[in-house]
Amino acid sequence: MDKRFAVILAAGKGTRMKSKLYKVLHPVCGKPMVEHVADEALKLSLAKLVTIVGHGAEDVKEQLGDRSEYALQEEQLGTAHAVKQAKSFLAQEKGTTIVICGDTPLLTAETMEAMLSEHQKHQAKVTILTARAEDPTGYGRIIRDETGAVVKIVEHKDANDAERQVNEINTGTYCFSNEDLFRVIEQVSNENAQGEYYLPDVIEILKNEGQTVAAYQTPQFEETLGVNDRIALSQAEQFMKRRINHQHMKNGVTLIDPENTYISPDAVIGEDTMIYPGTVIKGNVKIGADAIIGPNTEIVDSIIGDRTVIKQSVVCDSEVGVDVTIGPFAHIRPLSKIGDEVKIGNFVEIKKTVFGDRSKVSHLSYIGDAEVGTDVNLGCGSITVNYDGKNKFLTKIEDGAFIGCNSNLVAPVTVGKGAYVAAGSTVTEDVPQDALSIARARQVNKEDYVKNIHKK
Numbered sequence: 001m002d003k004r005f006a007v008i009l010a011a012g013k014g015t016r017m018k019s020k021l022y023k024v025l026h027p028v029c030g031k032p033m034v035e036h037v038a039d040e041a042l043k044l045s046l047a048k049l050v051t052i053v054g055h056g057a058e059d060v061k062e063q064l065g066d067r068s069e070y071a072l073q074e075e076q077l078g079t080a081h082a083v084k085q086a087k088s089f090l091a092q093e094k095g096t097t098i099v100i101c102g103d104t105p106l107l108t109a110e111t112m113e114a115m116l117s118e119h120q121k122h123q124a125k126v127t128i129l130t131a132r133a134e135d136p137t138g139y140g141r142i143i144r145d146e147t148g149a150v151v152k153i154v155e156h157k158d159a160n161d162a163e164r165q166v167n168e169i170n171t172g173t174y175c176f177s178n179e180d181l182f183r184v185i186e187q188v189s190n191e192n193a194q195g196e197y198y199l200p201d202v203i204e205i206l207k208n209e210g211q212t213v214a215a216y217q218t219p220q221f222e223e224t225l226g227v228n229d230r231i232a233l234s235q236a237e238q239f240m241k242r243r244i245n246h247q248h249m250k251n252g253v254t255l256i257d258p259e260n261t262y263i264s265p266d267a268v269i270g271e272d273t274m275i276y277p278g279t280v281i282k283g284n285v286k287i288g289a290d291a292i293i294g295p296n297t298e299i300v301d302s303i304i305g306d307r308t309v310i311k312q313s314v315v316c317d318s319e320v321g322v323d324v325t326i327g328p329f330a331h332i333r334p335l336s337k338i339g340d341e342v343k344i345g346n347f348v349e350i351k352k353t354v355f356g357d358r359s360k361v362s363h364l365s366y367i368g369d370a371e372v373g374t375d376v377n378l379g380c381g382s383i384t385v386n387y388d389g390k391n392k393f394l395t396k397i398e399d400g401a402f403i404g405c406n407s408n409l410v411a412p413v414t415v416g417k418g419a420y421v422a423a424g425s426t427v428t429e430d431v432p433q434d435a436l437s438i439a440r441a442r443q444v445n446k447e448d449y450v451k452n453i454h455k456k
């Protein structure tokens, strides 16, 4: 196989987005467009990936990290000018260079492979990925001669009426013989409606040299959607959502209402897990088998074990074991590690806490900066008082302890193994193992007090 290289064009500002965020960083299903493109490109066994950056260069670099090399395009003079910036990385190489726009997030590696096979088959110098569009407005049009051979690409703004009737569009994805690309790109001029150096002009130049120009028309128009504005962004979101959700359903996950289920492209979900509507799964999430998630639940960058049930709750940057029940209306905040067979009930907030196996906190509690052992019962209204306005302190509740309702545990403090805390206590000192701590005022009953007031 020829050596393969890829160039992602990501230097444009994206004026039509009307946004502070650079176009290629706009997320589709929670993942920036340019990252979708890079991840698919990297499936093609590339020898090199070069991303052309300009507007928001630092942000794009941060997003892709060392997955790519970067060439800076200081002024955005057009797509051919953008590709030229990769010259020092690629011009001396022999092989095939794939050029992809950073704003086509739905393009798959399979479609790029199909284009590459076509390229190989025809021994072409360039192969264009084309598609038929219902509404080709805005796209470059593929102009073929009477034999059906591609002659050139005309940009929408430069096209005459007859050319605008053509609904076969340039998807902005191509593969080139690397040497020929960097040789002829020098000849591209900017004499056109936009005063830009157009990459598609390379096709006409190669054609006029008598080189083989090929086109691969994908039946998947959806994949080639170029996102230039927020309307296209919402369409991309719909298509991507459908693609992700179908994949999970094929893998054996039940989605009760896929249109109202939002799953990140990086999520992994086990068989027979059921997801109810209004569920949003963001970032790196792993959910086990036979779990029940939702309705109206948000899970971000977390691991959820088998058979765990999470209803109307938020789980963020945490790990949850197997056979756990969470919610309704619980909030598991970052850096929490919830063990197996745990019960976390309604209106409970947990933050940066290790919560041991079989422990329970069933109602109306805040447990933060804590280490809770196994088989602990935290009664309704248990609060860890973890913050003095400046610093956070640790609460330790050892195995088998029982915390009575409406208790404050003022950290730093430890409740020993098997100890009891009486309801309504405000515990400020450590409780020894197996002790009962009562930290509240004694009850005083004033006989006939009320009756006497009314007499006055």
Ligand code: UD1
Residues within 6 Å of the ligand: 009, 010, 011, 012, 013, 024, 052, 073, 075, 076, 077, 078, 079, 080, 081, 082, 101, 102, 103, 104, 138, 139, 140, 141, 153, 155, 169, 170, 171, 172, 197, 198, 199, 200, 225, 226, 227, 228
């Ligand atoms: C481009 C194609 C068009 C095709 C369409 C497919 C050209 C001239 N036109 O048009 O034929 O139908 O894509 O979606 O190539 N960029 C740079 N530097 C620049 C200019 C652009 O890096 O100087 C990047 C942009 O960030 C973007 C990509 O190139 O990711 C495409 O540019 P864009 O302005 O969106 O081109 P289109 O008008 O959509």
Ligand code: CA
Residues within 6 Å of the ligand: 101, 103, 226, 227, 228
């Ligand atoms: Ca575009």
